[in-house]
Amino acid sequence: MTLGIAGLVGATLVMVVLLAVVRQARAEMGIQLGIAAAATIFLILLPQIALAVRLLETVALKAHIELRFLDVVLRVIGIAYLAEFGAQVARDAGEGALAQKLELGGKVLILVLAIPVVNALLSLVLGLMRPGAL
Amino acid sequence: MPSVDLIFKIAGVGIAVAVIHLVLSKAGKEEYGFFATLAGVAIVFLVVVQLLSRLFDAVKTLFNL
Structure with a gap:
């Protein structure tokens, strides 16, 4: 349908x-x-x-683009959607405090998910800064 | 297939429970009215949990969670 x-x-x-x-x-x-x-x-x-x-x-x-980076982006979208869904339901029910805790949880999970990407970026930058790299 | 029928079903149960509660409380049987409300909420909760599990499965497969 x-x-x-x-x-x-x-x-x-x-x-x-x-x-x-x-x-x-x-x-x-x-x-x-x-x-x-x-x-x-x-x-x-x-x-x-x-x-x-x-x-x-x-x-x-x-x-x-490396497929694992796209995978991270998709996972972030999924987590953000689910966290927002739960937070909106909680807020509709009048539990604003609980909704904010859930949003915090979503942000933390997204941050943890982004760790490998940040690591890859950092190692790339450090590799460029090594003497004789260019 | 997702369908809007479920919404009508839940709304129907809600209205029916409200009417039952009203009749029972008017007849002076408050405690039965409370149990009717509890049963209605439990039934609807079962339906909603099934729908939510479908939603979460869909999001999981879509975004490789």
């Missing part, structure tokens, strides 16, 4: 109305409905996102 932009907007508006009804009747059910709505929208968008990722991979292959 691939929805166009009109379908996406329509589905979102329906979700908003349902959320407004359910939230004032049962607040805890409203949170769960919000999670389900966010997950549904992403799952609807998934095929298009996959196309964009394939495009990135083909461009990287043509530019002879």
Whole structure:
């Protein structure tokens, strides 16, 4: 099922109305409905996102960029998306403090993931600075 | 296949639970109303967890996590 932009907007508006009804009747059910709505929208968008990722991979292959660096970039995007997803759900439920902790966790994981890239860059720069390297 | 049906299902359960809670509390059975709410939340939680696991699997395979 691939929805166009009109379908996406329509589905979102329906979700908003349902959320407004359910939230004032049962607040805890409203949170769960919000999670389900966010997950549904992403799952609807998934095929298009996959196309964009394939495009990135083909461009990287043509530019002879090492595939492990592209892998790091993709992982960072994935972690950022998931952390943002969880943080937004927590913030919607009124737990702003917890949301910020989750965002901190996402940043730390991204930093850890970037360590090999930073190491590679540092060794490259140090290699250039060695006497007689040029 | 992702579908919007799940949203309608959850919203339906929510409205039904709200109505059941209202009827039970009007009939003076507050404690049964509480259990009805708990059961509704548990049922919806099962559905939401399945949907979330699908979402996380999709993100994992897409971004090589």
